[in-house]
Amino acid sequence: MTPNDTELNAKLSILLAFSNSDELSQVKSAFQHEPDVFVEDALSDGFLLSNKIKTMTPDVLVLDYHLRNIIMGDFLEEATIRYPTTIIVLIVSEADLVDLRKLISVSIRNIVTRPINFTQLPNLVRSFFIASFKDKKHQALDISERKPGMMIAISGSKGGVGKSILTANLCLVLSNLAEKYKVLCIDFCIPYGDQKAILGIYPEKSHSIADLIPIADELTQEKIKSVVVQSQYYPHFDVLLSPNKPINMHEMSSGAMKRIFRTLRLFYDFIVIDMNPSFDDLNRVVFEKAEKILILFTPEIHSIYRLVNQLKEFQWMKIKAPPEIIYNRRSKKTDQSVANLLSRVLPYPIFASITDDPKNLQLSLNQLFPVVTKKIPIRRDIMAIARKIVEWYLEL
Numbered sequence: 001m002t003p004n005d006t007e008l009n010a011k012l013s014i015l016l017a018f019s020n021s022d023e024l025s026q027v028k029s030a031f032q033h034e035p036d037v038f039v040e041d042a043l044s045d046g047f048l049l050s051n052k053i054k055t056m057t058p059d060v061l062v063l064d065y066h067l068r069n070i071i072m073g074d075f076l077e078e079a080t081i082r083y084p085t086t087i088i089v090l091i092v093s094e095a096d097l098v099d100l101r102k103l104i105s106v107s108i109r110n111i112v113t114r115p116i117n118f119t120q121l122p123n124l125v126r127s128f129f130i131a132s133f134k135d136k137k138h139q140a141l142d143i144s145e146r147k148p149g150m151m152i153a154i155s156g157s158k159g160g161v162g163k164s165i166l167t168a169n170l171c172l173v174l175s176n177l178a179e180k181y182k183v184l185c186i187d188f189c190i191p192y193g194d195q196k197a198i199l200g201i202y203p204e205k206s207h208s209i210a211d212l213i214p215i216a217d218e219l220t221q222e223k224i225k226s227v228v229v230q231s232q233y234y235p236h237f238d239v240l241l242s243p244n245k246p247i248n249m250h251e252m253s254s255g256a257m258k259r260i261f262r263t264l265r266l267f268y269d270f271i272v273i274d275m276n277p278s279f280d281d282l283n284r285v286v287f288e289k290a291e292k293i294l295i296l297f298t299p300e301i302h303s304i305y306r307l308v309n310q311l312k313e314f315q316w317m318k319i320k321a322p323p324e325i326i327y328n329r330r331s332k333k334t335d336q337s338v339a340n341l342l343s344r345v346l347p348y349p350i351f352a353s354i355t356d357d358p359k360n361l362q363l364s365l366n367q368l369f370p371v372v373t374k375k376i377p378i379r380r381d382i383m384a385i386a387r388k389i390v391e392w393y394l395e396l
Contacts, residue, residue: 011038015058017049030118046070065092084223149265150393153290155275157297157307162328164194167274169372173386175237181269186240193242200368208243216256219263254285293323299334324351331356354381
């Protein structure tokens, strides 16, 4: 008798995928007589698995690490992002344990080493599922008690005014305060972006903000962790990269981006976004959702005029507060040349300034160290901006 839909919904659905037919048969047999388990399918080919999992969402995928006709590393990396509600139980051999670090990096935690105890496998899978459920429950409790994070958009009057450098160093300062704030830096300069180079992130790192779009409605902390770059040196600082290749901008819908930002606020205290100096639909979403907008300019006439025109654009947008203006690469010499012009053309007072120090700035970029780690005026200036941002956050 075929179980009805109500009975199936009450059971734990499992998809099996093993290359060895005898092993597949024994695993399938181990689950068949469990009253609370339903085996959706048993596959022996990676190509079939890739197609099958697109049409169903099992509670558990029990998977042979050596499944044929599939690049397992790529599949696991994609599956943990695209199928966030499915628990993956990976069956490995002892020789595969050298890949353990790689498996952990893609959020694979449930690993069974051969030889398999087939009689104990159902209970083991149940325990993996329950443990994952408890983790999600604890995360939900933590989220419910957390104050929503603050979004800060950092833009520039034009390219080359220092917004990406400020974004990276500001994030480092915020994440190293005594309060241990969780900080996310988003490289929204799509495509490419500069945060990889500024922060010394390996070029082969390919996950980006584009990977969150397909799962915008089912983001979890684990799925976010599988996409962001987590700093080895700063435990409270994560980076969400820009795509490293051109993408179809229509796929990055404004509705999906709004849902992503809403979820990210639940896990981070500060979300600092490095923006392109443009006003397309995606950037408008960021500007309208951000609590604060910081705009940098440098003391060149064309930068100042571009700033004035950019500020006019904000008059027609639904932003929460007027942009804060930051004067970058400031010195006594530049003040003498542009002070009168600034006093005439800027509609708002200058919020903050960053001292001109080309020598130390060039060293930091070429040697891949954060400029705020040196006791120089730039560090003092960026720390002052960070303190003001924390004041804003506490006032929310």
